[in-house]
Amino acid sequence: MDTKPVYVVSDIHLGAVPEATERAFRRFLDHVAGEASFLLINGDLFDFWFEYRHVILAEHYRVLAKLRDVVEAGVPIAFVGGNHDAWAGPFLRDTIGIQLLDGPVEMTLGGRRTLVAHGDGVGRGDLKYRALKKMIRNPVTVGAFRTLHPDLGRRIALMASTTEHKADTGDVAARGRAAFIQAWALEQMRADPGIDLIFTGHAHLASVTEVEPGRFYVNSGDWLSTFDYVVLPVGGGAPELRRWEG
Numbered sequence: 106m107d108t109k110p111v112y113v114v115s116d117i118h119l120g121a122v123p124e125a126t127e128r129a130f131r132r133f134l135d136h137v138a139g140e141a142s143f144l145l146i147n148g149d150l151f152d153f154w155f156e157y158r159h160v161i162l163a164e165h166y167r168v169l170a171k172l173r174d175v176v177e178a179g180v181p182i183a184f185v186g187g188n189h190d191a192w193a194g195p196f197l198r199d200t201i202g203i204q205l206l207d208g209p210v211e212m213t214l215g216g217r218r219t220l221v222a223h224g225d226g227v228g229r230g231d232l233k234y235r236a237l238k239k240m241i242r243n244p245v246t247v248g249a250f251r252t253l254h255p256d257l258g259r260r261i262a263l264m265a266s267t268t269e270h271k272a273d274t275g276d277v278a279a280r281g282r283a284a285f286i287q288a289w290a291l292e293q294m295r296a297d298p299g300i301d302l303i304f305t306g307h308a309h310l311a312s313v314t315e316v317e318p319g320r321f322y323v324n325s326g327d328w329l330s331t332f333d334y335v336v337l338p339v340g341g342g343a344p345e346l347r348r349w350e351g
Contacts, residue, residue: 111145111337112144112334112336114133115326116325119151119164122328126328134168138175141180142339144175144181145184146182147306148189149189149190151189155251156193156196157255158251172201172203183203184204186207187307193205208221210222214337215339217301218299219300219302220293221305302321302322303321304335309326311325311335311346315343333347334347
């Protein structure tokens with residue numbers, strides 16, 4: 106039985122946040138290495154990540170090295186790709202040692218049956234994005250993008266990013282996105298009473314909702330302004346929403 110809690114984090118958007126945010130996240134990873142039994146990163150760790158065959162984006166080398174330190178400390182890391190970093194591959198898996206998952210995915214966290222999804226394109230709505238998601242994750246599209254010089258590929262991806270507009274948690278669009286993702290999660294719980302937890306991100310609004318006694322929907326928030334993360338206590342209990350201040 107694990108004697109340390111599970112940690113969950115999402116939507117750090119490295120590459121589109123101030124350097125101070127990256128430094129804080131590296132300190133958070135140091136904390137995880139000593140205090141956690143498992144780390145789940147639920148999408149958008151990077152504002153842009155694409156694995157070329159022989160090139161890794163230089164701006165992320167410090168965080169990548171820190172992630173490897175966490176793994177070498179004996180803390181497994183699982184990563185669910187988000188809408189900004191779904192194109193992970195052998196470098197993160199084999200060199201860094203991260204388990205790569207394609208959400209929505211079911212897993213066991215802290216002894217509880219858990220459904221994990223970043224949150225982009227879930228449910229019945231957002232038809233335009235769902236069509237775009239299929240296109241940009243298509244192997245033909247990925248192969249074509251790989252032929253671009255990495256500097257050009259990065260420039261195109263960051264031009265399309267809207268991360269800077271998501272730091273305001275009072276944004277009407279953010280609240281609507283959060284409500285839609287939660288509605289999808291509640292639908293999954295109604296359809297399958299055996300699911301104990303559902304984790305999402307993407308909405309940039311942290312929340313913990315006890316849907317039924319002992320069953321929780323959790324959105325892990327973001328690091329654009331509030332430095333949110335979630336801890337699953339050892340032995341059960343409610344997920345704890347925290348803010349990193351280290």
